Amino acid sequence: MMNRRFVVASILCGLTVGVLAACGEDEFPTNSCADVSTTCVQIGGGDVTTLQTTANTVEPNTTIILGAGRFAMTNSLTIRTAGIHLIGQGIDRTTLDYGEATAQVNGVDVQGDDFLVQDLTVLDAPKDGIRVEDSDGVVFRRIRAAWTEISDSTNGAYGIYPVKSQHVLVEDSRAENASDAGLYVGQCQHVIVRNNVVTGNVAGLEIENTQYADVYGNLAEDNTAGIVVFDLPGNPIVGRDVRLRDNIIRRNNHINFAPGGTVAVIPVGTGTFAMASRRVEITNNTYEANDTGDIALLSGLVVESDEARWELATATLAGTWNDLGLGAGATAGTITNFRSENIVVAGNTHTGSGLHPDLADPMMFGVLLILTYATNPVDSVLYDSIGEPMFHSTDAAMNTNDNHICVGGNTGGTFASMKLEDQSASNVVPFFRPAAPFAPYNCSTLTGGPVAEVVLP
Numbered sequence: 278m279m280n281r282r283f284v285v286a287s288i289l290c291g292l293t294v295g296v297l298a299a300c301g302e303d304e305f306p307t308n309s310c311a312d313v314s315t316t317c318v319q320i321g322g323g324d325v326t327t328l329q330t331t332a333n334t335v336e337p338n339t340t341i342i343l344g345a346g347r348f349a350m351t352n353s354l355t356i357r358t359a360g361i362h363l364i365g366q367g368i369d370r371t372t373l374d375y376g377e378a379t380a381q382v383n384g385v386d387v388q389g390d391d392f393l394v395q396d397l398t399v400l401d402a403p404k405d406g407i408r409v410e411d412s413d414g415v416v417f418r419r420i421r422a423a424w425t426e427i428s429d430s431t432n433g434a435y436g437i438y439p440v441k442s443q444h445v446l447v448e449d450s451r452a453e454n455a456s457d458a459g460l461y462v463g464q465c466q467h468v469i470v471r472n473n474v475v476t477g478n479v480a481g482l483e484i485e486n487t488q489y490a491d492v493y494g495n496l497a498e499d500n501t502a503g504i505v506v507f508d509l510p511g512n513p514i515v516g517r518d519v520r521l522r523d524n525i526i527r528r529n530n531h532i533n534f535a536p537g538g539t540v541a542v543i544p545v546g547t548g549t550f551a552m553a554s555r556r557v558e559i560t561n562n563t564y565e566a567n568d569t570g571d572i573a574l575l576s577g578l579v580v581e582s583d584e585a586r587w588e589l590a591t592a593t594l595a596g597t598w599n600d601l602g603l604g605a606g607a608t609a610g611t612i613t614n615f616r617s618e619n620i621v622v623a624g625n626t627h628t629g630s631g632l633h634p635d636l637a638d639p640m641m642f643g644v645l646l647i648l649t650y651a652t653n654p655v656d657s658v659l660y661d662s663i664g665e666p667m668f669h670s671t672d673a674a675m676n677t678n679d680n681h682i683c684v685g686g687n688t689g690g691t692f693a694s695m696k697l698e699d700q701s702a703s704n705v706v707p708f709f710r711p712a713a714p715f716a717p718y719n720c721s722t723l724t725g726g727p728v729a730e731v732v733l734p
Contacts, residue, residue, distance in 0.1 A: 304344030307366045308396060313340045322346020322371065332356055343397060345370040353382035359390045365397030368421045368451065372398040376425070383408045384422070384433075390414050399436075401425055406436040406455070414734065415445045423453035427477060430536040432456040436478070440464055444733050448472050457540050458483035459500070462490065464514045466596055469731050470495065479535045479543065480505055486512040488596045490519045491731040496527075502543045503529040503567065507552035508577060508614050509539060510586045515598045515614045518728045520558045521549065527565035530633075539580055544569045544635035544643050553577030553587075553615050555601055558728050560686075561624040568633040569643055570655040571690070572622060574682055576663035577615035579640070579697070587615040600725070616680060619723050622658050623686030631655025641702060645695075648705045656710060657690030660718070661697035668696045670707040678717045685719035692718065 310317035315338055320327050322344035329352070331341060338360035345366040350373050356363070363385070365371025375384055384402030385394065391414040398421040399406045406422030409415050422436030436452035437460045439445045445468045452459030452475045459478035462468050468490040475481035481500035484490050486508050497503035503526035508516045526548045535541040543550075546568030551557050552575040564571040577587060588606035591599075603612040631654040634643035646655050660682050662668055669675030676694060684692050694709040711718075 304346065305342065305366065306345065307370070308342055308364050310340070310342055313342070315340060317342060320344060323348055325349060325351075328354065335361060337361075338391075340364060343371045346372075348373045349377055350375045350384070351378050352380060353384065353386045356385070356387045356389055356392070361387075361389055361391075362393040362395070363397070364393070364395045367396050368398050368419060371396065372400055374400045375403060376401045378403055388412060392416070393418065394420055396420070398423065402433045404433050405438045406433060406452075408435070408438040408440065409442060410440050411442065412439075413443045415439050415442050417447040417450055419449045421451040421453070422455075422459070423451065424455065427454055428532050428534045429454070430456050430534045434458070435461045437461065438463075439468075443467055445469070446733055451475070452481075453477045455479065456535055457538060461485065462487050464512055465490075466514070467731055467733065469733060474498075475500060475503075477531060479531075479533055479540045481529065483507075484516070484519055485509060486514045486516045487519065488514060488517050489729055489731050492519070492521045493523045495524045497524065497529060498527050499531050500529045501531050501533045501535075501540070501545055502547035502550065503527075504549050505543075505547075505551070506554050506557055507539075507550070508554060510577065510581055510615070511589075513589065513593050514595050515589070515601065515603065515612075516554055517556045517596075517598070517601060519554065519556070520560070520728045521562060522558065522560045523562065525563045525565075526567065526571070527563070528567070530566075530568045542580065542638070542640050544638040544640075546570070546633065546635055548572060548630065550575055551617060551620055552579065554617050555619050556723055556725070556728060557620045558723070559620070559622045559625065563626050564630055564657070565628045567630040569635050569638075569646065570631045570657070570659060571627050572625070572658045574617050574620055574622075574658070574660045575697075576617055576661055578663055579661065581615070584613060584615065587613040589614060616664060618680040618682075619725070620681075621683040621686070621721065621723055623683070623721055625657070625687055625690060627657040627690040630657070644702060645700055645705065648702070649708055656693040656708075658684050658687060658692045660684075660692070660694045662694045662709075663698050665694075668694065668709065670696075670709050673709075673711055673716045676709055676717055678720070681720065681724055682718050683720035683722065685714040686721040687715075688713040694718070
């Protein structure tokens with residue numbers, strides 16, 4: 278049954294032929310209020326004034342249907358109401374275009390539970406494309422967040438950007454040409470990211486300081502780095518229980534055009550890295566032609582060597598953390614989250630990667646790889662071994678695995694432990710490069726059981 282507001286709109290559209298043409302049935306070929314049983318508003322393609330007025334005055338639990346066309350946006354579309362569903366006619370039919378905006382604003386900026394955005398494109402937002410913050414029940418479906426210019430450091434930082442939110446689903450969407458991360462999930466809990474395409478970004482798909490995330494069926498291609506998971510210091514959620522599975526991560530050799538921040542030091546040609554991460558599974562992914570390498574497992578001390586910066590007051594922490602055995606900080610009542618530990622890498626395929634490490638990498642990681650491997654391929658999985666009390670370049674019995682790094686099930690690739698904290702350009706320590714199944718890293722399961730399943734309401 279059509280809802281009341283849609284009936285009124287239909288009557289007004291039918292008063293004259295001219296108005297009917299303006300309303301235009303072809304403006305709503307995919308989605309319309311006729312498909313919605315709750316309060317619904319239809320806005321004709323390009324009608325920015327009505328769109329902004331509606332967003333500013335909308336009642337809770339309202340669906341806003343946008344017609345086909347280009348909305349020439351000059352300010353953020355701000356939503357602060359619960360239960361809003363923002364739906365266009367398709368990625369190629371409805372576009373919120375910020376190319377003429379002069380203010381430094383996000384494209385779509387949301388704080389409100391039960392938010393859905395679907396079937397539209399947000400183009401050239403000065404800051405983030407679609408930012409949803411402090412919300413519970415968030416869905417991004419069949420949307421595109423992109424910038425027209427390629428490799429431009431003035432592009433917005435994040436395309437699809439749920440942050441500090443719970444119960445998040447991102448599916449069947451695209452993120453392109455972001456100067457930080459195309460698809461970013463940060464400080465969230467209970468997340469599914471599936472069947473998306475990320476291209477042309479610095480970091481294609483990024484899971485940061487997030488608990489309980491299932492990331493699968495995505496294509497990461499032509500980014501600086503494909504799919505990454507890590508914690509940064511100072512955030513009140515300790516990342517845990519992240520599954521990266523059944524993704525395609527190939528040809529991520531795009532120039533690093535980040536204007537600054539952590540991602541600015543990512544080497545060109547990175548497939549995946551897990552940094553300051555715990556309880557992570559990296560399984561059944563396809564890696565291909567990532568020039569620096571496919572998978573790196575790194576301590577957070579690689580990017581921030583001051584352990585005090587990693588201290589978190591336990592009284593401020595959100596989510597579940599006290600079963601993780603995190604190290605105590607030097608300050609009373611704190612823990613630290615710089616260690617990478619309890620990680621499983623298994624069942625991935627590796628083809629043609631590690632042939633051209635990034636020599637311009639500001640951290641000199643690529644130089645170390647060239648000095649170690651020369652013209653040979655870099656090993657498929659690299660572990661920095663920071664925090665391990667014992668290391669030996671040839672004797673497995675003289676290597677410890679206190680951080681429980683498990684690569685025993687990844688026999689389709691190769692492995693090396695790097696002793697990174699002792700490396701320098703003038704004194705390259707030989708890597709430990711055991712044969713499969715890579716003892717003493719030949720475990721294949723997480724301690725404490727597998728990563729928890731993510732179930733969204």
